[in-house]
Amino acid sequence: xxxxxxxxxxxxxxxxxxxxxxxxxxxxxxxxxxxxxxxxxxxxxxxxxxxxxxxxxxxxxxxxxxxxxxxxxxxxxxxxxxxxxxxxxxxxxxxxxxxxxxxxxxxxxxxxxxxxxxxxxxxxxxxxxxxxxxxxxxxxxxxxxxxxxxxxxxxxxxxxxxxxxxxxxxxxxxxxxxxxxxxxxxxxxxxxxxxxxxxxxxxxxxxxxxxxxxxx
Amino acid sequence: xxxxxxxxxxxxxxxxxxxxxxxxxxxxxxxxxxxxxxxxxxxxxxxxxxxxxxxxxxxxxxxxxxxxxxxxxxxxxxxxxxxxxxxxxxxxxxxxxxxxxxxxxxxxxx
Numbered sequence: 155x156x157x158x159x160x161x162x163x164x165x166x167x168x169x170x171x172x173x174x175x176x177x178x179x180x181x182x183x184x185x186x187x188x189x190x191x192x193x194x195x196x197x198x199x200x201x202x203x204x205x206x207x208x209x210x211x212x213x214x215x216x217x218x219x220x221x222x223x224x225x226x227x228x229x230x231x232x233x234x235x236x237x238x239x240x241x242x243x244x245x246x247x248x249x250x251x252x253x254x255x256x257x258x259x260x261x262x263x264x265x266x267x268x269x270x271x272x273x274x275x276x277x278x279x280x281x282x283x284x285x286x287x288x289x290x291x292x293x294x295x296x297x298x299x300x301x302x303x304x305x306x307x308x309x310x311x312x313x314x315x316x317x318x319x320x321x322x323x324x325x326x327x328x329x330x331x332x333x334x335x336x337x338x339x340x341x342x343x344x345x346x347x348x349x350x351x352x353x354x355x356x357x358x359x360x361x362x363x364x365x366x367x368x369x370x
Numbered sequence: 371x372x373x374x375x376x377x378x379x380x381x382x383x384x385x386x387x388x389x390x391x392x393x394x395x396x397x398x399x400x401x402x403x404x405x406x407x408x409x410x411x412x413x414x415x416x417x418x419x420x421x422x423x424x425x426x427x428x429x430x431x432x433x434x435x436x437x438x439x440x441x442x443x444x445x446x447x448x449x450x451x452x453x454x455x456x457x458x459x460x461x462x463x464x465x466x467x468x469x470x471x472x473x474x475x476x477x478x479x480x
Protein backbone atom coordinates (compact mmCIF):
# COMPACT_ATOMS: atom_id res chain seq x y z
CA UNK A 155 0.00 0.00 0.00
CA UNK A 156 1.41 3.43 -0.92
CA UNK A 157 1.58 6.47 1.36
CA UNK A 158 -1.16 8.06 -0.74
CA UNK A 159 -3.40 5.01 -0.18
CA UNK A 160 -2.78 5.23 3.57
CA UNK A 161 -3.58 8.93 3.54
CA UNK A 162 -6.83 8.28 1.64
CA UNK A 163 -7.82 5.63 4.20
CA UNK A 164 -7.12 8.01 7.05
CA UNK A 165 -9.12 10.85 5.53
CA UNK A 166 -12.12 8.92 4.22
CA UNK A 167 -10.91 8.94 0.62
CA UNK A 168 -9.46 12.46 0.61
CA UNK A 169 -5.86 13.67 0.69
CA UNK A 170 -4.21 16.54 2.54
CA UNK A 171 -3.73 18.26 -0.83
CA UNK A 172 -7.45 18.05 -1.55
CA UNK A 173 -8.26 19.41 1.90
CA UNK A 174 -5.77 22.21 1.39
CA UNK A 175 -7.43 23.13 -1.91
CA UNK A 176 -10.82 22.98 -0.20
CA UNK A 177 -9.59 25.48 2.40
CA UNK A 178 -8.25 27.69 -0.42
CA UNK A 179 -11.77 27.78 -1.84
CA UNK A 180 -13.13 28.93 1.52
CA UNK A 181 -14.84 25.56 2.03
CA UNK A 182 -17.21 26.33 -0.84
CA UNK A 183 -19.08 24.71 -2.37
CA UNK A 184 -19.70 22.71 0.78
CA UNK A 185 -18.46 19.16 0.30
CA UNK A 186 -20.55 16.76 2.45
CA UNK A 187 -17.99 13.97 2.09
CA UNK A 188 -15.38 16.23 3.71
CA UNK A 189 -17.62 17.98 6.24
CA UNK A 190 -19.14 14.61 7.20
CA UNK A 191 -15.78 13.02 7.93
CA UNK A 192 -14.36 13.50 11.44
CA UNK A 193 -10.86 12.75 10.15
CA UNK A 194 -11.17 15.49 7.54
CA UNK A 195 -12.58 17.94 10.08
CA UNK A 196 -9.68 17.31 12.47
CA UNK A 197 -7.20 17.71 9.61
CA UNK A 198 -8.91 20.93 8.42
CA UNK A 199 -8.62 22.45 11.92
CA UNK A 200 -4.94 21.54 12.06
CA UNK A 201 -4.34 22.94 8.57
CA UNK A 202 -6.03 26.21 9.47
CA UNK A 203 -3.82 26.64 12.55
CA UNK A 204 -0.74 25.67 10.57
CA UNK A 205 -1.59 28.22 7.89
CA UNK A 206 -1.83 31.01 10.41
CA UNK A 207 1.56 30.09 11.83
CA UNK A 208 3.27 29.52 8.48
CA UNK A 209 1.92 32.84 7.20
CA UNK A 210 3.79 34.47 10.08
CA UNK A 211 6.90 32.51 9.15
CA UNK A 212 6.72 33.65 5.54
CA UNK A 213 6.42 37.29 6.61
CA UNK A 214 9.43 37.02 8.91
CA UNK A 215 11.43 35.19 6.26
CA UNK A 216 10.61 37.86 3.71
CA UNK A 217 11.77 40.57 6.11
CA UNK A 218 14.99 38.70 6.80
CA UNK A 219 15.49 37.91 3.09
CA UNK A 220 16.40 34.36 4.03
CA UNK A 221 15.24 31.32 2.11
CA UNK A 222 13.10 28.95 4.14
CA UNK A 223 13.40 25.21 4.13
CA UNK A 224 9.88 23.79 3.66
CA UNK A 225 10.77 20.21 4.61
CA UNK A 226 9.48 20.69 8.14
CA UNK A 227 6.12 21.92 6.81
CA UNK A 228 5.82 18.80 4.64
CA UNK A 229 6.55 16.63 7.67
CA UNK A 230 3.87 18.35 9.72
CA UNK A 231 1.33 18.05 6.90
CA UNK A 232 2.11 14.35 6.63
CA UNK A 233 1.57 13.93 10.38
CA UNK A 234 -1.74 15.79 10.26
CA UNK A 235 -3.02 13.45 7.55
CA UNK A 236 -1.78 10.30 9.23
CA UNK A 237 -2.92 11.18 12.74
CA UNK A 238 -6.42 12.41 11.88
CA UNK A 239 -7.59 8.81 11.47
CA UNK A 240 -9.96 7.52 14.15
CA UNK A 241 -7.56 4.91 15.58
CA UNK A 242 -8.37 3.12 18.82
CA UNK A 243 -11.39 3.80 21.05
CA UNK A 244 -10.40 5.27 24.41
CA UNK A 245 -13.11 4.28 26.91
CA UNK A 246 -14.85 6.56 29.39
CA UNK A 247 -16.62 5.14 32.43
CA UNK A 248 -20.17 4.33 31.23
CA UNK A 249 -23.23 5.60 33.13
CA UNK A 250 -24.88 2.14 32.86
CA UNK A 251 -23.98 -1.40 31.77
CA UNK A 252 -26.13 -0.86 28.66
CA UNK A 253 -23.95 2.00 27.44
CA UNK A 254 -20.41 2.52 26.22
CA UNK A 255 -18.79 5.94 26.01
CA UNK A 256 -15.49 6.62 24.28
CA UNK A 257 -13.24 9.18 22.64
CA UNK A 258 -11.33 8.14 19.52
CA UNK A 259 -7.56 8.28 19.42
CA UNK A 260 -7.81 10.60 16.40
CA UNK A 261 -9.90 13.07 18.39
CA UNK A 262 -7.37 12.96 21.24
CA UNK A 263 -4.42 13.49 18.89
CA UNK A 264 -6.28 16.46 17.38
CA UNK A 265 -6.87 17.78 20.90
CA UNK A 266 -3.19 17.43 21.81
CA UNK A 267 -2.14 19.17 18.60
CA UNK A 268 -4.56 22.05 19.21
CA UNK A 269 -3.57 22.46 22.87
CA UNK A 270 0.14 22.41 22.03
CA UNK A 271 -0.18 24.86 19.14
CA UNK A 272 -2.36 27.20 21.21
CA UNK A 273 0.17 27.22 24.06
CA UNK A 274 2.34 29.30 21.73
CA UNK A 275 5.98 29.29 20.71
CA UNK A 276 6.01 25.86 19.14
CA UNK A 277 4.21 23.76 16.61
CA UNK A 278 3.41 20.10 17.08
CA UNK A 279 4.76 17.70 14.48
CA UNK A 280 4.22 14.03 15.25
CA UNK A 281 2.12 12.86 18.18
CA UNK A 282 1.81 9.32 19.51
CA UNK A 283 0.01 7.63 22.43
CA UNK A 284 2.18 4.76 23.68
CA UNK A 285 0.45 2.08 25.74
CA UNK A 286 -2.86 0.27 25.55
CA UNK A 287 -5.32 3.16 25.62
CA UNK A 288 -8.25 0.74 25.38
CA UNK A 289 -7.63 -0.64 28.90
CA UNK A 290 -8.46 1.84 31.69
CA UNK A 291 -5.64 2.39 34.16
CA UNK A 292 -2.83 1.47 31.75
CA UNK A 293 0.00 4.01 32.03
CA UNK A 294 0.17 5.99 28.80
CA UNK A 295 3.12 7.95 27.50
CA UNK A 296 2.38 10.80 25.13
CA UNK A 297 5.30 11.23 22.71
CA UNK A 298 5.43 14.45 20.76
CA UNK A 299 7.85 15.92 18.22
CA UNK A 300 7.80 19.69 18.01
CA UNK A 301 9.47 22.68 16.39
CA UNK A 302 10.20 25.74 18.52
CA UNK A 303 10.42 29.25 17.15
CA UNK A 304 13.55 31.35 17.47
CA UNK A 305 13.51 33.65 20.46
CA UNK A 306 11.48 31.35 22.67
CA UNK A 307 12.96 29.84 25.82
CA UNK A 308 12.80 26.19 24.90
CA UNK A 309 12.35 24.78 28.39
CA UNK A 310 9.61 27.25 29.30
CA UNK A 311 7.87 26.85 25.95
CA UNK A 312 7.87 23.07 26.26
CA UNK A 313 6.68 23.22 29.89
CA UNK A 314 3.83 25.52 28.87
CA UNK A 315 2.80 23.16 26.06
CA UNK A 316 3.05 20.14 28.35
CA UNK A 317 0.78 21.78 30.94
CA UNK A 318 -1.77 22.74 28.27
CA UNK A 319 -1.77 19.23 26.82
CA UNK A 320 -2.06 17.58 30.23
CA UNK A 321 -4.93 19.82 31.17
CA UNK A 322 -6.74 19.05 27.87
CA UNK A 323 -6.22 15.31 28.37
CA UNK A 324 -7.52 15.48 31.95
CA UNK A 325 -10.60 17.31 30.76
CA UNK A 326 -11.53 15.00 27.91
CA UNK A 327 -10.14 11.56 28.76
CA UNK A 328 -9.72 9.22 31.71
CA UNK A 329 -6.26 8.11 30.60
CA UNK A 330 -3.56 7.46 33.18
CA UNK A 331 -0.83 9.73 31.86
CA UNK A 332 2.61 8.45 32.85
CA UNK A 333 4.46 11.22 31.03
CA UNK A 334 4.25 13.72 28.21
CA UNK A 335 7.56 13.59 26.37
CA UNK A 336 8.14 16.52 24.03
CA UNK A 337 11.19 16.33 21.80
CA UNK A 338 12.20 19.56 20.09
CA UNK A 339 13.70 18.68 16.73
CA UNK A 340 14.03 22.09 15.11
CA UNK A 341 14.25 25.75 15.89
CA UNK A 342 13.00 28.25 13.32
CA UNK A 343 13.80 31.88 12.88
CA UNK A 344 10.31 33.23 13.36
CA UNK A 345 8.12 34.74 16.01
CA UNK A 346 4.48 33.77 15.98
CA UNK A 347 1.99 36.49 16.87
CA UNK A 348 0.42 35.61 20.21
CA UNK A 349 -2.99 36.54 21.56
CA UNK A 350 -2.86 39.68 23.71
CA UNK A 351 -3.79 37.84 26.91
CA UNK A 352 -0.77 35.53 26.62
CA UNK A 353 1.73 38.29 25.84
CA UNK A 354 3.25 38.12 29.30
CA UNK A 355 3.78 34.36 29.13
CA UNK A 356 5.69 34.60 25.85
CA UNK A 357 7.69 37.67 26.67
CA UNK A 358 10.98 35.84 26.61
CA UNK A 359 13.64 36.53 24.09
CA UNK A 360 16.43 34.33 25.29
CA UNK A 361 18.29 33.31 22.15
CA UNK A 362 19.12 29.88 23.47
CA UNK A 363 18.67 28.03 20.21
CA UNK A 364 20.22 27.65 16.81
CA UNK A 365 19.10 29.38 13.64
CA UNK A 366 16.40 28.40 11.19
CA UNK A 367 16.13 24.73 10.41
CA UNK A 368 19.10 23.66 12.50
CA UNK A 369 18.39 20.38 14.20
CA UNK A 370 19.15 20.29 17.89
CA UNK B 371 -50.48 15.82 17.82
CA UNK B 372 -49.32 15.95 21.45
CA UNK B 373 -45.79 16.99 22.49
CA UNK B 374 -45.15 13.40 23.52
CA UNK B 375 -45.99 12.12 20.03
CA UNK B 376 -43.94 14.87 18.36
CA UNK B 377 -40.92 13.98 20.46
CA UNK B 378 -41.27 10.29 19.57
CA UNK B 379 -41.36 11.22 15.86
CA UNK B 380 -37.92 12.84 15.97
CA UNK B 381 -35.00 10.93 14.43
CA UNK B 382 -32.03 9.87 16.56
CA UNK B 383 -29.91 12.37 14.60
CA UNK B 384 -32.25 15.20 15.53
CA UNK B 385 -32.26 14.15 19.17
CA UNK B 386 -28.45 14.04 19.29
CA UNK B 387 -28.01 17.34 17.46
CA UNK B 388 -30.26 19.04 20.01
CA UNK B 389 -27.99 18.06 22.91
CA UNK B 390 -25.97 21.05 24.21
CA UNK B 391 -22.25 20.70 23.45
CA UNK B 392 -22.75 18.56 20.33
CA UNK B 393 -21.43 20.35 17.25
CA UNK B 394 -21.85 17.57 14.69
CA UNK B 395 -23.23 14.09 14.23
CA UNK B 396 -21.28 11.84 11.89
CA UNK B 397 -22.78 9.14 9.74
CA UNK B 398 -21.91 5.50 10.20
CA UNK B 399 -19.85 3.49 7.74
CA UNK B 400 -22.59 2.59 5.19
CA UNK B 401 -23.42 6.26 4.74
CA UNK B 402 -19.75 7.21 4.48
CA UNK B 403 -19.30 4.61 1.77
CA UNK B 404 -22.28 6.10 -0.05
CA UNK B 405 -24.18 2.83 -0.15
CA UNK B 406 -27.81 3.01 -1.27
CA UNK B 407 -30.26 3.07 1.67
CA UNK B 408 -31.54 -0.54 1.18
CA UNK B 409 -27.96 -1.89 1.11
CA UNK B 410 -27.01 0.19 4.15
CA UNK B 411 -30.09 -1.15 5.96
CA UNK B 412 -29.07 -4.69 5.03
CA UNK B 413 -25.54 -4.07 6.34
CA UNK B 414 -26.96 -2.86 9.65
CA UNK B 415 -29.27 -5.89 9.82
CA UNK B 416 -26.33 -8.24 9.33
CA UNK B 417 -24.34 -6.38 11.99
CA UNK B 418 -27.27 -6.65 14.40
CA UNK B 419 -27.40 -10.42 13.93
CA UNK B 420 -23.69 -10.82 14.59
CA UNK B 421 -23.84 -9.24 18.05
CA UNK B 422 -26.34 -7.59 20.31
CA UNK B 423 -28.05 -4.70 18.54
CA UNK B 424 -26.09 -1.56 19.31
CA UNK B 425 -26.96 1.99 18.45
CA UNK B 426 -23.66 3.65 17.60
CA UNK B 427 -23.51 7.42 17.75
CA UNK B 428 -20.44 9.38 16.59
CA UNK B 429 -20.31 13.02 17.58
CA UNK B 430 -18.14 16.10 17.34
CA UNK B 431 -18.16 18.32 20.43
CA UNK B 432 -17.08 21.83 21.37
CA UNK B 433 -14.00 22.11 23.57
CA UNK B 434 -16.01 23.65 26.38
CA UNK B 435 -17.26 20.84 28.56
CA UNK B 436 -15.64 17.48 29.15
CA UNK B 437 -16.25 14.68 26.64
CA UNK B 438 -17.77 12.63 29.41
CA UNK B 439 -20.37 15.29 30.32
CA UNK B 440 -21.53 15.63 26.71
CA UNK B 441 -21.53 11.85 26.13
CA UNK B 442 -23.66 11.27 29.22
CA UNK B 443 -26.14 13.90 28.08
CA UNK B 444 -26.32 12.31 24.62
CA UNK B 445 -26.83 8.88 26.16
CA UNK B 446 -29.60 10.13 28.46
CA UNK B 447 -31.37 11.99 25.63
CA UNK B 448 -31.24 9.03 23.25
CA UNK B 449 -32.32 6.54 25.91
CA UNK B 450 -35.26 8.73 26.85
CA UNK B 451 -36.19 9.04 23.17
CA UNK B 452 -36.01 5.27 22.61
CA UNK B 453 -38.08 4.53 25.70
CA UNK B 454 -40.69 7.02 24.54
CA UNK B 455 -40.74 5.43 21.09
CA UNK B 456 -40.95 1.99 22.60
CA UNK B 457 -43.89 3.03 24.77
CA UNK B 458 -45.63 4.56 21.76
CA UNK B 459 -45.12 1.36 19.73
CA UNK B 460 -46.29 -0.80 22.64
CA UNK B 461 -49.55 1.15 22.68
CA UNK B 462 -50.04 0.11 19.03
CA UNK B 463 -48.57 -3.40 18.89
CA UNK B 464 -48.99 -4.39 22.51
CA UNK B 465 -45.33 -5.43 22.82
CA UNK B 466 -42.57 -3.23 24.25
CA UNK B 467 -39.15 -3.72 22.64
CA UNK B 468 -36.18 -3.16 25.00
CA UNK B 469 -33.81 -0.44 23.85
CA UNK B 470 -30.53 -1.53 22.24
CA UNK B 471 -27.08 -0.93 23.69
CA UNK B 472 -26.05 2.67 23.17
CA UNK B 473 -22.47 3.47 22.22
CA UNK B 474 -21.50 7.14 22.12
CA UNK B 475 -18.13 8.02 20.65
CA UNK B 476 -16.50 11.46 20.44
CA UNK B 477 -14.66 11.58 17.13
CA UNK B 478 -13.73 15.28 16.99
CA UNK B 479 -13.19 17.94 19.65
CA UNK B 480 -13.23 21.68 19.08
